[in-house]
Amino acid sequence: MTLKYYQDNAQTFFDGTVNVDMSSLYETFTRHLASGARVLDAGCGSGRDAKAFKEMGYQVEAFDASSAMVELAREHTGLPVQLMSFADVNWKEEFDGIWCCASLLHVPAEELPGVMRKLADALKPGGVWYVSFKYGDGEREVDGRRFTDMDEVGLRALIRERKKIEIFELWTTKDKRPHREEVWVNGLLGRR
Template identity: 55%
Template sequence: MAFYESEAQAFFAATVAVDMTPLYMPFLSRLEPGAAILDAGCGSGRDARAFREFGYAITAMEPSPALAALAEAHCGQPVEILRFQDLDWSERFDGIWACASLLHVSLAELPEVMGRLARALRPGGLLYASFKYGQGERERGGRRFTDINEAGLQDLLVEVPELALIETWTTADRRPGRDDERWLNVLLGRCSH
């Protein structure tokens, strides 16, 4: 949190213009027009703004007040200042977009947080998440990361029975100069039981 509070402007500038369109399609193609989407850990507000322009009903949340203020100005709508650990919506969203945000949740807290996200989804709803590809927890440049690969994802999902795996795929980082960084993209569905 301290990193995003002190580096909000620089982080915003580095991420707001990144073209994420190729990553939107696997997620949006499975949602109805006008579906309710939560941008969970919205960062710069880039994706919330894009989804809103596509005609979806967007709720955006971001734990860092400084980043939330920048995101609010960018996407033209309120951004709730909220941590994943405090999320308590029930069956409110058709889709949840957690792009490069859950990776800051510790491995120990991830099952509970994923359960909270699952409960926020309507039955049959979709959760997109992305993690830096790898294994284990680390700290870099004042931020902590939980890296996940396919095996780690399988272990995690055992503890979150409300979510079922739909698809995973790996991509290179979309920011300039980061081609060597790989991401695990994950699409999960909320089980109807």
């Protein structure tokens, strides 16, 4: 369902997200990264963030589950964006930073703990991890996309299950796209 939405609407989604200014979120994340750090953009969509991190001098790997989005992201970033889903993640302690901006929210709630484990395993000890979800509690479907919404309580409970992950900071933001009033919960996490 969600994958079909992105396949059918890839260009529209790309056009609506690729130029959104995310610099304030980048700064929160990158201040914890060393120069040249290895970063994974997990569920990269348009490739906007992967491109920004590449331009900042980081070694960037990116993936998305939609082949249409992967093609657009490859073209936009010049990176070899991989076609894969969160279920395919199997790296072990390879990344200094993992960026999950508005991507984990499409994972069904029952699958989130397993996905979080896989991503936690991919992060090096001392690494930093950014996540964001639409603010709320529960699962819903909107216009052919599945969403798992999260609030601070839900996100804390999800992280508590990952013994090697700690929360550095949780905060809310308004949607950065024009004419969007949604609220997001953001989490900056670290691996012990």
